[in-house]
Structures are given as structure tokens and as C-alpha cells.
Amino acid sequence: MIVTGCISADHRRGGTFLAQIKKAAVIGAGVMGAAIAGHLANAGIRTLLLDIVPREVNEKEQVKGLTLEDPAVRNRFARMGRERLLKEKPAPLFHKSMMDRIEIGNLEDDLERLSEVDWVIEAVVENLKIKQDLFSRIEGVWNPGTIISSNTSGISIHDMVQGRSEEFRAHFLGTHFFNPPRYMKLLELIPTADTKDELVQEMKAFAEGRLGKGVVLAKDTPNFIANRIGVYGLAVTFWKMLEENLGPDEVDAVTGRAMGRPKSATFRTLDLVGLDTFIHVSDNVRENVEDPEEKKAFEVPALLQEMVDNGWLGSKSGQGFFKKVKGEKGSEIYSLDPQTKEYRPRKKLKAPSLEMAKRAKSMKEQLRALVYADDAAGRLAWFITKKVLLYSAARIPEIADDIESVDKAMRWGFNWDLGPFEVWDTIGVEKSVAKMKEEGESIPPLVEELLASGARSFYEKSPESVKAFHLGGQFQEVDEHPKEIHLSRLKEQGKVIKSNRGASLVDIGDDVLCLEFHSPKNAIAADIIQMIHAGVQEVSRNWRGLVIGNQGSTFCVGANLMMILMEAQDQNWPELDLMIRQFQKAMGALRAVGKPVVAAPFNMALGGGVEVSLPADRIQASAETYMGLVETGVGLIPGGGGNKEMLLRWTEGVDPKDSIGLQNRVNKVFETIAMAKVSTSAVEAKDYRFLRDGIDGITMNQDHLLYDAKQQVLALGAAGYRAPEPRKIPVVGETGFNTLKLGAYGLLQSGYISEHDYKIATKLAYVLAGGNLPEGALVDEQYLLDIEREAFLSLAGEPKSQMRMQHMLTKNKPLRN
Known part of the structure; x- marks a missing residue:
């Protein structure tokens, strides 16, 4: 749906x-x-x-x-x-x-x-x-x-x-x-x-x-809003690079994440867009504006035109400001030297302000540490920021009637963390304007009007609403979509029912509770498991239902891998066994709470993030949701009930006596988990049955996800919701285990998987087959959870699995050993 x-x-x-x-x-x-x-x-x-x-x-x-x-x-x-x-x-x-x-x-x-x-x-x-x-x-x-x-x-x-x-x-x-x-x-x-x-x-x-x-x-003006400001910012940065005798790699070290911009920063972005496209867009502004100073800002530098004439268009031509060069140690990215027009190994601009920005705990600390620093990076960041802020303010009301349209355009169109006026508030309007005046800059009327009104920021925020400074010297309510639920604002309004370091229970209205994860990367540890149990008890007594969702950068990357590795290295098996048991019990409690439970995954929902979602009565996923049980990549198998839940989904409706049909279904589960398959969208997640066709929903606009999930809770309740009854699961038993194991052995013999991959696959096959039981036997859910937990613990003790976990934690990519 x-x-x-x-x-x-x-x-x-x-x-x-x-x-x-x-x-x-x-x-x-x-x-x-x-x-x-x-x-x-x-x-x-x-x-x-x-x-x-x-x-x-x-x-x-x-x-x-x-x-x-x-x-x-x-x-x-x-x-x-x-x-x-x-x-x-x-x-x-x-x-x-x-x-x-x-x-x-x-x-x-x-x-x-x-x-x-x-x-x-x-x-x-x-x-x-x-x-x-x-x-x-x-x-x-x-x-x-x-x-x-x-x-x-x-x-x-x-x-x-x-x-x-x-x-x-x-x-x-x-x-x-x-x-x-x-x-x-x-x-x-x-x-x-x-x-x-x-x-x-x-x-x-x-x-x-x-x-x-x-x-x-947007208004019908050259390049509208985002490209008008974005291309201006790119042009200003280009001219400053030439003036300061810097390279594109050095500039990108400043103008990317340090300034709250994408990792592609300035010149990698230009390579991706295409240098010819950039010139076309710049020309369009220059040819259609009247102000001489603005025309000059959009003039194409001779270096850029020469690069296009040479066919150095960026990524689509294989070289632009950066070029992949093959050497003795393999491929390496080289950077263009603007002076010699030759490619050289990349180097980063080193400055204390960049290190301070990296260590900052908030965007406010980060930007202030950078733009007010008196070093090479700080001066570059200040100049670019200053020019973009002044230009943005001067373009109102020409390109848009309000500042929030400009900010949204830059956040959504150029992937900036903050729009220009949000940046201005972050670095301090009064402080930055004073510095600009010292440097002889002309301050746009909109900014002078703001300060003259006695206000000190472009936005006024309260738990109830956000107001933005508008033309006419007044603050007006920011237009918000009725389907947007802001957890941060609800928390400011005192809507938190319970909370700990890893998760909170938040009242999202209509007697529906939201279980919000807020641990680093929303990884699941003991505190989140405790809050799941608390949420189940709270909902069963006082609420119409539960939404599992959050508004972080990602839904959930899985269990806390560092904690698992530390317990395994210390051979603290009772503690690790207890943690897995508690996780499994929490998932069972979600299924049996007696009130509707809807999971709302988005972005990355991996490992435990999938296991949290599967027991829910419904899943309402963002269209851009990448789901997968990826534990084999770190030398493990799912331990929080993921194997059991996938078997439930794939064997539903199959005749236990249909040995071929049952085996084919189990093969699909084995292939999905063993190969750590991850969907490339919520639609593709249906192919793996992480989502169920005709049951689970997809939300196109992630800003509306919690609202849509809440509506699912209310609809289930209105339809006379009853918790699902536990059911027996047909297994392929020893015969099916040998079939799965034989398939994995063939991959081993062909060189597609390693000896340790084969060991993991064998453990997984044993769990999915239901152990050494007769083919077609019916087992209860707890039986599968027990053998799943045993296999998980066994693999956690393997040195090569621990090496995989360590590699993922340090390198953020899987190790094939």
C-alpha cells in the first residue's frame, strides 16, 4: 500500500x-x-x-x-x-x-x-x-x-x-x-x-x-531560489580559491561537513553536477540580472572555461577538479592544481579551527568555532558564509517572499544542514553583522530591519511553534504541514512519559504512544530493551497503541556491536545470554501487548532494526527504507527473533506436507539472511517479506511517517484489534538442513565463500531447518528462539567472528575472512 x-x-x-x-x-x-x-x-x-x-x-x-x-x-x-x-x-x-x-x-x-x-x-x-x-x-x-x-x-x-x-x-x-x-x-x-x-x-x-x-x-526569476543562491555560493568559493592560491581539495576540506554542507563540499559537487552544466546555469543568471556587481559574481573564470574546452567536465568525462589515477598501490584520487593545471595527490588544509569543529558537540559550537577562527580555514569559511548570507538576504523579496522558503530550498535542494538564515541565527546575527560592517560590507534592508525591531534572530522558537521574521518587520508563524509530528517539540512540551539514555516514550496525541530510540545511531542496547518492556506495560494499561519510530538520521543500525564484542572477548557468556533472552522477550512482548503496534522504519533499518519491526502488527515504512538482516557480515546470525519472524512470514499458508513448497520457502529465508540482503527501497523490501504486500504501508514523504503510522494504530483499534495468536511453524528438519548445507558447501567449493562463511551458513541452516527434527514437524516459536540464541552465542565465541566485529567497528565495512 x-x-x-x-x-x-x-x-x-x-x-x-x-x-x-x-x-x-x-x-x-x-x-x-x-x-x-x-x-x-x-x-x-x-x-x-x-x-x-x-x-x-x-x-x-x-x-x-x-x-x-x-x-x-x-x-x-x-x-x-x-x-x-x-x-x-x-x-x-x-x-x-x-x-x-x-x-x-x-x-x-x-x-x-x-x-x-x-x-x-x-x-x-x-x-x-x-x-x-x-x-x-x-x-x-x-x-x-x-x-x-x-x-x-x-x-x-x-x-x-x-x-x-x-x-x-x-x-x-x-x-x-x-x-x-x-x-x-x-x-x-x-x-x-x-x-x-x-x-x-x-x-x-x-x-x-x-x-x-x-x-x-519560487518567483519567476533567473534560476529561481536554490540554484540562484547555490550557484552564487559555488562561484564565490571558486574565485576565493584562486585568490588564496588554494587547491580544490584544500577548499573542500573546509566547505563540506565542517560547514554543515554535504561531504561532496564544493569541487566534488561541481564534478558531480558537470562543469558545463555549472557554466550554463551561471550564464543564465549573468545574462538576466541587471546589477553589475551580481553580473560580475557570475562571470565564468578562465580556468573553468579552459577545463570545459578541454573536455574536463567532471565525473561524466572521468576528470574535472579530481581525477582517478592508477598507480602501484592501485587507484588513487588526484586533485587539480589550479596554478599548473596538472593533477597531484590530494592534500587537506590543516588548521586548528577544523579540529575544533570536529570536536564540537552541536552545530552552533561547530560553526562558531570555524567562522570566527583566525586561521586559513576560518578565514575561508567566514568569507564564503558572509557572502552567501548577504546575497541571500539581498535577494528577498526578489526570489521569495519569506526566509523559510530560502532556508528550505537550500536544505532540500543542496543538502545543507542549515539554510542561510538558520546559519545566521546559529553564528549570531548581531556579532556577524558587526564584523561584516567592520569589513565594509553593505547590510541588506531585511537584516537592518530585523535588528531595528529589537529582534536578535530570524527565527523565534517555542515548544508550541516556530515563527520566522517576515517582510514588514514582524514574526509570523511558519507554515507547517498538518501531517508533521515533531518529537523534539513534543518533548519540550512535557509529553515524555518515561525516558532513559537510549529511548523515550512520547505522547504523540490521540492516546497513542511513540517509542523513540535516541542512542548513537539508534543501536539497541540494554537501555532500549528496558524501555521496550516499559512501553509494553504502559501501553497495555493506558494507551490505544504504540508507534515505534524516531526522527534521527537513521531508524536503527542494529544491536550495540561494541557491547556484544566486549562481552564475547571477556567470555561473559551468562551476561550475553541474558541480553539476547531479554531482547527476544521484548520482541515477544511487542507481539502480545494486546494493543496495536506499528513500526515506522526509515533510512537504514538493519539487523536489530529489522527485528524490532517484524513483530509489529503493521509496518509503515518510509519509501526510502533499506532493510536487511545483515548479521552474517559481522560473523553472527540474527539473535533477536529475526530468523523465527522470517520463517513465520515465509511459511504462512504453506502445507507442512508439501515438502518441496516448504523447502523452497525456507531456501528463500536462508538466501536472504545468509547473503545479508538489503532492500534498496521499501518497495523492494516486499520481495524479501520484510514488508508484507497488502498489509504494511509505504509513506512517500518521510516527514509524514509518524503521522501515517499513528493513523494505522488508530485504524487497527477502530476495527476491533485483537493480538495475534501464537502459531506453530512447519520446519524442513534434518532433511532440509542437509539441503541448505549442501548448497552452502557448493559455494565453498567454488570459492565464492570462505571457510568461516560456511561455518556461519551451517549454523544459520540448522536454525532455519528447525534442527534435527523430521521434515514437516510443527514447532512453537520459543523452540526456534532457543536454538537461534544458542547459535548466536556459539558464533560470538568464534575468533574469526570477533575479528569481523572489530573490523566493522573500526573500518565501518565488512571483513571477509
């Missing part, structure tokens, strides 16, 4: 708007157009992907005897775009089956089919004349009321539809997706003066709910 969050207004052909967008068309099957079509398919929308007809037959088509009249030739560009969706990394599709929702065609034979769809998205080459001609053709087949939009990254939305009818213009707007559309949260909506207000609001709601986007309303 996919939670859709569809737009709600009544849309009729020839009238107003859509109750639900069921079918769309994307025109332009290039990298961006095909990826947009792919994400629409992810959202359950059937999509028609169109492109131009080729002018000539290629070599492969000639060999097949095809001509320009054959559909295979005429649809070539759209077909290539569609096929590319299965090859690109990271994958644009949730699952390969999403391809079935994408049809292909061309603009000559299939243009009239645009009358069948509810939304047409233009994603052709960035050329105003080409776009204008295309919209003229579209209007000829357009069904009045159908939404039309452009994915342009900077061309005037208004200019595109000059000459089109009033009705057409009323249903037209910009929908600027960020690349890659599946993963990038930002969608800029750019209406014109002619666009109907209802359309804008309903498209915003649709994009947030159905597409999972973070939407900001």
Missing part, C-alpha cells in the same frame, strides 16, 4: 482541477526527463514518456533492417531513456517493476495522446524558442483543465507560454525537480501571474503527499 496524500479538489475535464493525478506525460527522455518519469512511476502514476523522432537510422537498426518508419526507430530516444532507468546508480526506480508503468512514444505519432493524461511535464532542451514551439503544439491537442508544467532550471516560466490562450496559461506553472528526482527532496513550484491560485496550492499538496517532495514556492 502506498499512502498517497492526493490533492483534494474536484477536477473535471474542461473545469477546475484533478481529484487525483492518475496519468502523466513527460516530454523529453533525457537524463532528467526519464528520471522524472521514473519517480512518477514510483508514486504509482502511469506515465507516457515522449521524445522526438530520430532523423536517421543508427548502425544497429540498419543491421536489423529497420527504417525510419518502424516504431522501434521512431521511439528510440524514449526507449533509451526508459531503459537507462535500470542501469543508473543510484537507482531512479524503487523497483524494476515500476518500469511497467512507463509507456514510450514520440512527438509525431503520439502527441494526441496528451489528451489522455492529467499532467504534462516538459523536460526538453533549455532553449526558450524550442519550448515555446512545443507548448504551441501541445495546446493543439490539450484537453482544457489538464495541468501543464515545465521542468526548466531557470528559463522564464512567463515567457514560455507567451501567445498561448488564457485558459492554457491559467493551468501552467514551473515544476523544477532536483536531480536525481527520487532522492532530492526539493521541488520548486513557480507560478506566473496567470496561474490559478487553486492549482498552485493543490499541486503543492499533491507533490508533498504523493511524490514525497518538500515544496517551496
Whole structure:
């Protein structure tokens, strides 16, 4: 099931708007157009992907005897775009089956089919004349009321539809997706003066709910919001690098995580985007703004133009600011020396402020330690920060009417931890403005107005709400989606029922409790297990149900591996055995609590993170959830009931007497756990039965995840919820164990796995087979938990398993020994 969050207004052909967008068309099957079509398919929308007809037959088509009249030739560009969706990394599709929702065609034979769809998205080459001609053709087949939009990254939305009818213009707007559309949260909506207000609001709601986007309303100005500010920041950084005689590697050491930006920082980001693309976007601003100083800021440095002329475009050409070089010790990344224009080994800028930023306990400490430091890194960070903050403030109200739109655009579109005005608050508005004035900078009116009002920050936060400084010298409530639940705010409001170092029980309203993990990486240890037991008791007495969820960076990476390793190295087997027993009991308690329990995983849900989710009555997962029982990678097998839960899911409904059918099901479980398979999306998690088709739900917008999980709790309660009865599980027994073991032995003999992999696989096979029992025997859940725990403890004592655990903790990657 996919939670859709569809737009709600009544849309009729020839009238107003859509109750639900069921079918769309994307025109332009290039990298961006095909990826947009792919994400629409992810959202359950059937999509028609169109492109131009080729002018000539290629070599492969000639060999097949095809001509320009054959559909295979005429649809070539759209077909290539569609096929590319299965090859690109990271994958644009949730699952390969999403391809079935994408049809292909061309603009000559299939243009009239645009009358069948509810939304047409233009994603052709960035050329105003080409776009204008295309919209003229579209209007000829357009069904009045159908939404039309452009994915342009900077061309005037208004200019595109000059000459089109009033009705057409009323249903037209910009929908600027960020690349890659599946993963990038930002969608800029750019209406014109002619666009109907209802359309804008309903498209915003649709994009947030159905597409999972973070939407900001941008004005029809060059490059809109995110690219306008982001490209300015990149340009400023480039010029500063040249001025200070630094290298891109040295600059990136400062402008990445140290400044609350992505690891790709500045120049690795430019390589990923493409240097030619960066020049195009920069040119678009320079050619369309009036201010001479702003024009100058977007001038293309001679070095950058020379690199593009040389074909050094970045990652897509194999070299840009960085290049992979093969040497005696294998491949190594080299950095461009801007002075010599030759590649050299990378080096990092060393400065005390960078070390202080790394040790900081909060973003406030981190940024202040860096931007106010009087060393090379601090001066660079201050200059870039200063310029971006001043530029952002000066662009309001030109590009947006409010500061929160700018901040959201930069967080969602460029993956900054904080937007410009949030950064300003973090480093201190008064202190930073005083420093800027000392350096002769002109302070934008918005900032002077803030300080003149007596305020000292752009945002006012309280447990009840967040207010942002708006034009007119006042603070106004930040617009928040009704489906957003903020655990941090609820905790500030005193909604914590119980808490310890690892977890809390938080009242999220409607008599529903949330079990929130907040340990490092949300790893499960004794404190979390204690809170699970406490939550079960609390919910059984006083609440309608329980949601297991949090709003950290990841749902749960599994059990506390360091603790397991330390107990195993100390041979403290009674303590380790007790911990596993307690974990298993906690999972059993979740299943038997008598009130609905819904798990809400997102991002990484690994090992114990999966085991916490599987006993829940329902799982409501974020679309971007990567689930897997990965314990074999650290020399173990699941110990918290994961094997038993997977057997429950895979053997449900199978006849114990059907030995072949039962063995095939157990084989699937064995393969999934032994190979530590991890889903690449919540949709793919259904293939492994971490999620159950038709039972568990998927939320497209992670910001709505806790809300959707709570609704599942309430719906189960309203339907007369009863806790599931324990059931017997059919096992394949000794015969099935030998079958599984034989398969693993074949892999060992072929060199695909090591001796220790084989030992782990044998232990896993024994557990999944149910031990030395007759084939088809029925066992209870506790029996499987007992042999699972015994196998886990046995492997924890193996020196090679301990080596794997140690390697994962120190290197953050598996060891194959």
C-alpha cells in the first residue's frame, strides 16, 4: 500500500482541477526527463514518456533492417531513456517493476495522446524558442483543465507560454525537480501571474503527499531560489580559491561537513553536477540580472572555461577538479592544481579551527568555532558564509517572499544542514553583522530591519511553534504541514512519559504512544530493551497503541556491536545470554501487548532494526527504507527473533506436507539472511517479506511517517484489534538442513565463500531447518528462539567472528575472512 496524500479538489475535464493525478506525460527522455518519469512511476502514476523522432537510422537498426518508419526507430530516444532507468546508480526506480508503468512514444505519432493524461511535464532542451514551439503544439491537442508544467532550471516560466490562450496559461506553472528526482527532496513550484491560485496550492499538496517532495514556492526569476543562491555560493568559493592560491581539495576540506554542507563540499559537487552544466546555469543568471556587481559574481573564470574546452567536465568525462589515477598501490584520487593545471595527490588544509569543529558537540559550537577562527580555514569559511548570507538576504523579496522558503530550498535542494538564515541565527546575527560592517560590507534592508525591531534572530522558537521574521518587520508563524509530528517539540512540551539514555516514550496525541530510540545511531542496547518492556506495560494499561519510530538520521543500525564484542572477548557468556533472552522477550512482548503496534522504519533499518519491526502488527515504512538482516557480515546470525519472524512470514499458508513448497520457502529465508540482503527501497523490501504486500504501508514523504503510522494504530483499534495468536511453524528438519548445507558447501567449493562463511551458513541452516527434527514437524516459536540464541552465542565465541566485529567497528565495512 502506498499512502498517497492526493490533492483534494474536484477536477473535471474542461473545469477546475484533478481529484487525483492518475496519468502523466513527460516530454523529453533525457537524463532528467526519464528520471522524472521514473519517480512518477514510483508514486504509482502511469506515465507516457515522449521524445522526438530520430532523423536517421543508427548502425544497429540498419543491421536489423529497420527504417525510419518502424516504431522501434521512431521511439528510440524514449526507449533509451526508459531503459537507462535500470542501469543508473543510484537507482531512479524503487523497483524494476515500476518500469511497467512507463509507456514510450514520440512527438509525431503520439502527441494526441496528451489528451489522455492529467499532467504534462516538459523536460526538453533549455532553449526558450524550442519550448515555446512545443507548448504551441501541445495546446493543439490539450484537453482544457489538464495541468501543464515545465521542468526548466531557470528559463522564464512567463515567457514560455507567451501567445498561448488564457485558459492554457491559467493551468501552467514551473515544476523544477532536483536531480536525481527520487532522492532530492526539493521541488520548486513557480507560478506566473496567470496561474490559478487553486492549482498552485493543490499541486503543492499533491507533490508533498504523493511524490514525497518538500515544496517551496519560487518567483519567476533567473534560476529561481536554490540554484540562484547555490550557484552564487559555488562561484564565490571558486574565485576565493584562486585568490588564496588554494587547491580544490584544500577548499573542500573546509566547505563540506565542517560547514554543515554535504561531504561532496564544493569541487566534488561541481564534478558531480558537470562543469558545463555549472557554466550554463551561471550564464543564465549573468545574462538576466541587471546589477553589475551580481553580473560580475557570475562571470565564468578562465580556468573553468579552459577545463570545459578541454573536455574536463567532471565525473561524466572521468576528470574535472579530481581525477582517478592508477598507480602501484592501485587507484588513487588526484586533485587539480589550479596554478599548473596538472593533477597531484590530494592534500587537506590543516588548521586548528577544523579540529575544533570536529570536536564540537552541536552545530552552533561547530560553526562558531570555524567562522570566527583566525586561521586559513576560518578565514575561508567566514568569507564564503558572509557572502552567501548577504546575497541571500539581498535577494528577498526578489526570489521569495519569506526566509523559510530560502532556508528550505537550500536544505532540500543542496543538502545543507542549515539554510542561510538558520546559519545566521546559529553564528549570531548581531556579532556577524558587526564584523561584516567592520569589513565594509553593505547590510541588506531585511537584516537592518530585523535588528531595528529589537529582534536578535530570524527565527523565534517555542515548544508550541516556530515563527520566522517576515517582510514588514514582524514574526509570523511558519507554515507547517498538518501531517508533521515533531518529537523534539513534543518533548519540550512535557509529553515524555518515561525516558532513559537510549529511548523515550512520547505522547504523540490521540492516546497513542511513540517509542523513540535516541542512542548513537539508534543501536539497541540494554537501555532500549528496558524501555521496550516499559512501553509494553504502559501501553497495555493506558494507551490505544504504540508507534515505534524516531526522527534521527537513521531508524536503527542494529544491536550495540561494541557491547556484544566486549562481552564475547571477556567470555561473559551468562551476561550475553541474558541480553539476547531479554531482547527476544521484548520482541515477544511487542507481539502480545494486546494493543496495536506499528513500526515506522526509515533510512537504514538493519539487523536489530529489522527485528524490532517484524513483530509489529503493521509496518509503515518510509519509501526510502533499506532493510536487511545483515548479521552474517559481522560473523553472527540474527539473535533477536529475526530468523523465527522470517520463517513465520515465509511459511504462512504453506502445507507442512508439501515438502518441496516448504523447502523452497525456507531456501528463500536462508538466501536472504545468509547473503545479508538489503532492500534498496521499501518497495523492494516486499520481495524479501520484510514488508508484507497488502498489509504494511509505504509513506512517500518521510516527514509524514509518524503521522501515517499513528493513523494505522488508530485504524487497527477502530476495527476491533485483537493480538495475534501464537502459531506453530512447519520446519524442513534434518532433511532440509542437509539441503541448505549442501548448497552452502557448493559455494565453498567454488570459492565464492570462505571457510568461516560456511561455518556461519551451517549454523544459520540448522536454525532455519528447525534442527534435527523430521521434515514437516510443527514447532512453537520459543523452540526456534532457543536454538537461534544458542547459535548466536556459539558464533560470538568464534575468533574469526570477533575479528569481523572489530573490523566493522573500526573500518565501518565488512571483513571477509
